[in-house]
Amino acid sequence: MATLELASIVKSFDKTTILHGIDLSVKDGEFVVFVGPSGCGKSTLLRVIAGLESPTSGEIRIDGQNVNAVSAAHRGCAMVFQSYALYPHMSVYDNMAFGLENLGIETAQIESKVGAAATLLRLNELLQRKPTQLSGGQRQRVAIGRAIVREPKLFLFDEPLSNLDAELRVSMRAEIRDLHARLKATMVYVTHDQVEAMTMADKIVVLRAGKVEQVGAPLDLYNRPVNTFVAGFIGSPRMNFLPIALLPPQHPDAALIPPGTHTIGLRPEHAQIAADGPITMKVGQVEQLGSTSLLHGTVGQDTPFEMVCNGQTGITGGDTVKLGLPRQDMHCFDKDGQRI
């Protein structure tokens, strides 16, 4: 259990700056997810926290103590990677015990710690197997077990589920959340998958090109994204963006738009068919998913637009539909993409 503070973290490799001054505060027991596109610096930031990289400038504090000069081994962090990094020639038991043996902990204590972790992760039956005799999900649980036995103050996960198939990802997501609830540990979790971020986080940190774009609870980010980047990144299918010029100025809905609006954002699940609506959508493909239908099309000249309808629809490709713009569901952004 620990708090974590990052103050003005900058990281450059040679002349290239990757992290441009990151400030963040993580509470004791919080589950924080870093999310952002590939290459935005998520893993680098996690490695800086772990002590595997030194920041070029800035301060890392764990439990209020500056740990910049503390080595990775002594920071009390345990990291779980996407690649599991298990030793192939060692049994599950030995993979979990190895780090503790290196620290010179006595055998009885190691047995008890590994036993407790194995029970927590349902690995008791598998302790004598080698990693090659395990499924992907089981291997990932061993990697997590190896972190748990060290009783870290801070768990750091770098895309731990990306090697698993979709179904297993969903169940492991729940397992990690459950583990968090039972251990009450502080966890920092990196992913580029916004669904993982939405479902797992107490707090999401959206990163872009080495800068924090927004920090908040999942639904705060969904309901009030601060700019078009966060608006487009959080939520699936992605938010639609309409140039303001598409809205006929004489239409009653236009009076509701704040001055300075350049782009209107409307989520596919909030788009509504309305006979007197100001926007006309030309429907292209229709995906019938059973419980919902996803309509792909365009509005105006050629602006892509998607909408989700509940249930099954009689609308087919080639139809045109009128859309309303309910003010409470509209997100208005200025010419720089900032929320108004």
Ligand SMILES: Nc1ncnc2c1ncn2[C@@H]1O[C@H](COP(=O)(O)OP(=O)(O)OP(=O)(O)O)[C@@H](O)[C@H]1O
């Ligand atoms: N040791 C290094 N030397 C030079 N450049 C590096 C080094 N490590 C990372 N980078 C660069 O820093 C940037 C951020 O990399 P990082 O691995 O943190 O991204 P990421 O957000 O984790 O991406 P992904 O989602 O693909 O894992 C990339 O442009 C990468 O090429």
Ligand SMILES: [Mg+2]
């Ligand atoms: Mg990464």
